[in-house]
Amino acid sequence: PDWNIVEQEGMKRLERVFKFPDFAGALDFTNRVGKLAEENNHHPAILTEWGKVTVQWWTHKIGGLHMNDFIMAAKTDELF
């Protein structure tokens, strides 16, 4: 599967790594995910590195995963 469930600080998170040919492409994707986050008022962790972006979705309020996180993951895929 593209998304994995990882556990961090005792909370399950949905995580996917997206690959790019350079840093600029990665940063551009980070901005698209950021715009999506603001539009939905739900904010992921986005790790931007040379050639890749790692996105994690989870719901802090409930300490783990909510249906909405899976929806946000699907929307993130559409931006790729």
Place this chain on the structure above:
Amino acid sequence: PDWNIVEQEGMKRLERVFKFPDFAGALDFTNRVGKLAEENNHHPAILTEWGKVTVQWWTHKIGGLHMNDFIMAAKTDELF
């Protein structure tokens, strides 16, 4: 100190967490650091979250820290 030395994947990295009042402020800082990285052709790991950005500088080629990483850390501070 503002910057800490952390070890990840067997390599020492310089790390600092920068705080912001919201997600937009954090993402804006990520873009400023990204621009600095492109200008210097040296690329950090930038973790963007609601209200904070964690920046790590290291030199993959030498598997750790080079003088240049400390210079990039200082330049990152100037963007804050």
